[in-house]
Amino acid sequence: MKKILNVESPREHYVAKATILWCFDARFANALEKYKAMTPQYIFDVIKVAGGVKSIATPESKIDSDREFVVEQITASIKLHKSEAIVIMAHDECGAYGGKRDALDFYLEELEKGEKFLGERFPEKKVVKLFVAFDGIYQIEE
Numbered sequence: 001m002k003k004i005l006n007v008e009s010p011r012e013h014y015v016a017k018a019t020i021l022w023c024f025d026a027r028f029a030n031a032l033e034k035y036k037a038m039t040p041q042y043i044f045d046v047i048k049v050a051g052g053v054k055s056i057a058t059p060e061s062k063i064d065s066d067r068e069f070v071v072e073q074i075t076a077s078i079k080l081h082k083s084e085a086i087v088i089m090a091h092d093e094c095g096a097y098g099g100k101r102d103a104l105d106f107y108l109e110e111l112e113k114g115e116k117f118l119g120e121r122f123p124e125k126k127v128v129k130l131f132v133a134f135d136g137i138y139q140i141e142e
């Protein structure tokens, strides 16, 4: 093998402020970086899957394997990095939902479903719900 890049990675272990469940749609990669940059003193664990909250709210798989995979990932983040909260996101025109647009109520309902599911599986964790539009990130108030 040959080294293709010089890059330093920290060896120190860390505590994660939250575990973020985000869609892998690269159009919203910058929004994720900006969200994390709002609190630069904290470190986050990020799980990127198609649809973000969809994997737990309305999983494709009938046998719940999508859900269980994501639950395992969140569990690992909590165990390894003592993550304090879970941030779930849905975004406008998400391809995992067939690109639904002008469907804010639909996406808010998905976030509600995701929060309910996580509340059952991780009752001790705070859940933060985000809707990401093309012009910004909106936090859903309780």
Ligand SMILES: [Zn+2]
Pocket (backbone or CB within 6 Å): 023, 024, 025, 050, 051, 052, 091, 093, 094, 095, 096
């Ligand atoms: Zn998406």
